[in-house]
Amino acid sequence: MKQKYDIGIIGAGLSGLTLGNSLLSKKIKNFILFEKNTHLKNDKTYSFWSGPGLFDIKKSFSVKPKKEWSQIEIKVKNKSYKINLGNYRYGCYSSESILGELHKKITKEGVKVERGHSIKHFKKNHDGWEVKLKTKKILLKNVIDSRPNKIFDDKYPSLKQVFVGSEIISNQNIFNENVVTLMDFFESNKNVIFTYILPFSKNKALIETTFFSSEINFKQVEKIHNLTLKKFDIKEITRTEQAVLPMSPYIDRKMVEQYFRIGNFAGASRPASGYAFTRIALWANQIKTKKEFCYDMIHHKENYLTNWLDKIFLSVLRSNPKKAPEIFKVFFTKVPISSVIRFLSDQSRLVDYLVIILKLPKLVMLRGLINLYVK
Ligand SMILES: Cc1cc2nc3c(=O)[nH]c(=O)nc-3n(C[C@H](O)[C@H](O)[C@H](O)COP(=O)(O)OP(=O)(O)OC[C@H]3O[C@@H](n4cnc5c(N)ncnc54)[C@H](O)[C@@H]3O)c2cc1C
Structure with missing residues (x-):
C-alpha cells in the first residue's frame, strides 16, 4: 500500500x-x-544581524551564536573604515x-x-x-x-555570488577578534571581488573570497582565495565551504x-x-x-521597494563593478548603521529607504536605474 x-x-x-x-x-x-x-x-556558516526592533531570530530558532561582533569593517584600497554597531550585533551560527x-x-x-x-x-x-x-x-x-536550480537566471541585472571559504588556524595572533571584515575589496574592472573575515579568536577565522559575477568560475575564485590565504601564515585549514548563490530580482x-x-x-x-x-x-x-x-x-513574498532598490544596486554592480567598493563604502559609512541593518534585514522603515536614496552617489545610481530600462 x-x-x-x-x-x-x-x-x-x-x-x-x-x-x-x-x-x-x-x-x-x-x-x-x-x-x-x-x-x-x-557545510555553511550562517550569519545575520540582530538588535533593537529586529525580529528575534535567535529566540525564534532557539539558537546561540557561535560568536557575535559589535564592530564591522569595510576596506577600500587598503584603507579601513570601522563601523560601531551600537546595540546591534552581527552573529554567526x-x-x-x-x-x-x-x-x-x-x-x-x-x-x-x-x-x-x-x-x-x-x-x-x-x-x-x-x-x-x-x-x-x-x-x-x-x-x-x-531544491536548487541547475540553471541560473541571467537576465539583466542578475548576478551570481560565487564564493570559497576556509576556516583557518594561523601560527600568529593575526586577527582583531572584535571586528568582522565584511568587505575587503580587490580592484577589478570585471567583477566585484572581496574578502570576508569572521575572526573567532586572535588566530582562528573563517576567510571567504567572494565574487559577484555574471559567470561561474570557481578556478578564478580559488586562485584569488589561495593568494589571500598566503597573508595569514596558516598552520591548519580546519574546514571549507563554497557555493554559488543567486542574486536575482526575478522570482x-x-x-x-x-x-x-x-x-x-x-x-x-x-x-x-x-x-x-x-x-x-x-x-x-x-x-x-x-x-x-x-x-x-x-510563496516568499517580495517587498516592492526593497526589490526595486536591489535591482538598481545590481544594475550598478553588473554594468560598473569598478564603482562597487566606493558605493559599499558610502552605504556603510554615510547611512546610519541602524538604517543599513534594517534594510539588509528586510525590515526597513520608510525613513530608511529615504536616507539610503539620499546618501548614495546620485549619478552612479541614476545610471544604474537607466541601464535597467535600456539593457
Ligand atoms: C556556504 C553558504 C553560506 C551561506 N551563508 C549565509 C549567511 O551567512 N547568511 C545568510 O543569510 N544566508 C547565507 N547563505 C544563503 C542561504 O541562507 C542558505 O543557502 C540557506 O541554506 C538556503 O536555504 P534553502 O532551503 O534554500 O537551501 P538549503 O539549505 O541548501 O536546502 C536545500 C536542501 O535540499 C537538498 N536537496 C538538494 N537536491 C535534492 C534532491 N534532488 N532531493 C532531495 N534533497 C535535495 C539539499 O541537500 C539541501 O539540504 C549561505 C549559503 C551557503 C551555501
Missing part, C-alpha cells in the same frame, strides 16, 4: 525544515520531508547546530525525514504526486520543492497544481546580497502568526 501525505517537502535544508516547524505550529502534521544527504553537514535544532523539533513530533533520497522525478496522477523511493512509493497531495513563482517552490531559488535569497536567513525566518514567522494556514503563504 502507498503511504499518503498532504504535503511532501523536498530538501530538509534551511527553508524545508523551517517550513516544517511552521506547519507544526499550525497543527499540520501529515507531511514528510525528503533529503538527499544521509546526515546533517556542517553553524548550519549543523541550526538545522540540527529544527530537525530535532520536527522528528520529536513524529514527522518523518526520509534521508539519503535524491528526488529527481515525481509524477502527477489523478490522486496526487507520486514519489518513488528505493523501496516504496509515496503519494502526496502537495509538493513543496526547495520564479512556478506553481503547477499543488506544486510550490521555496528557498534560495524561489525568492528567499536577497537579490543584492545573496543572504537568505532573515527572509526565511520572517517568512516562517508570518506563517506561524497568521490565524489560518493557506497554501498561498508558502
Whole structure:
C-alpha cells in the first residue's frame, strides 16, 4: 500500500525544515520531508544581524551564536573604515547546530525525514504526486520543492555570488577578534571581488573570497582565495565551504497544481546580497502568526521597494563593478548603521529607504536605474 501525505517537502535544508516547524505550529502534521544527504553537514556558516526592533531570530530558532561582533569593517584600497554597531550585533551560527535544532523539533513530533533520497522525478496522477523511493512509493497531495536550480537566471541585472571559504588556524595572533571584515575589496574592472573575515579568536577565522559575477568560475575564485590565504601564515585549514548563490530580482513563482517552490531559488535569497536567513525566518514567522494556514503563504513574498532598490544596486554592480567598493563604502559609512541593518534585514522603515536614496552617489545610481530600462 502507498503511504499518503498532504504535503511532501523536498530538501530538509534551511527553508524545508523551517517550513516544517511552521506547519507544526499550525497543527499540520501529515507531511514528510525528503533529503538527499544521509546526515546533517556542517557545510555553511550562517550569519545575520540582530538588535533593537529586529525580529528575534535567535529566540525564534532557539539558537546561540557561535560568536557575535559589535564592530564591522569595510576596506577600500587598503584603507579601513570601522563601523560601531551600537546595540546591534552581527552573529554567526553553524548550519549543523541550526538545522540540527529544527530537525530535532520536527522528528520529536513524529514527522518523518526520509534521508539519503535524491528526488529527481515525481509524477502527477489523478490522486496526487507520486514519489518513488528505493523501496516504496509515496503519494502526496502537495509538493513543496526547495531544491536548487541547475540553471541560473541571467537576465539583466542578475548576478551570481560565487564564493570559497576556509576556516583557518594561523601560527600568529593575526586577527582583531572584535571586528568582522565584511568587505575587503580587490580592484577589478570585471567583477566585484572581496574578502570576508569572521575572526573567532586572535588566530582562528573563517576567510571567504567572494565574487559577484555574471559567470561561474570557481578556478578564478580559488586562485584569488589561495593568494589571500598566503597573508595569514596558516598552520591548519580546519574546514571549507563554497557555493554559488543567486542574486536575482526575478522570482520564479512556478506553481503547477499543488506544486510550490521555496528557498534560495524561489525568492528567499536577497537579490543584492545573496543572504537568505532573515527572509526565511520572517517568512516562517508570518506563517506561524497568521490565524489560518493557506497554501498561498508558502510563496516568499517580495517587498516592492526593497526589490526595486536591489535591482538598481545590481544594475550598478553588473554594468560598473569598478564603482562597487566606493558605493559599499558610502552605504556603510554615510547611512546610519541602524538604517543599513534594517534594510539588509528586510525590515526597513520608510525613513530608511529615504536616507539610503539620499546618501548614495546620485549619478552612479541614476545610471544604474537607466541601464535597467535600456539593457
Ligand atoms: C556556504 C553558504 C553560506 C551561506 N551563508 C549565509 C549567511 O551567512 N547568511 C545568510 O543569510 N544566508 C547565507 N547563505 C544563503 C542561504 O541562507 C542558505 O543557502 C540557506 O541554506 C538556503 O536555504 P534553502 O532551503 O534554500 O537551501 P538549503 O539549505 O541548501 O536546502 C536545500 C536542501 O535540499 C537538498 N536537496 C538538494 N537536491 C535534492 C534532491 N534532488 N532531493 C532531495 N534533497 C535535495 C539539499 O541537500 C539541501 O539540504 C549561505 C549559503 C551557503 C551555501
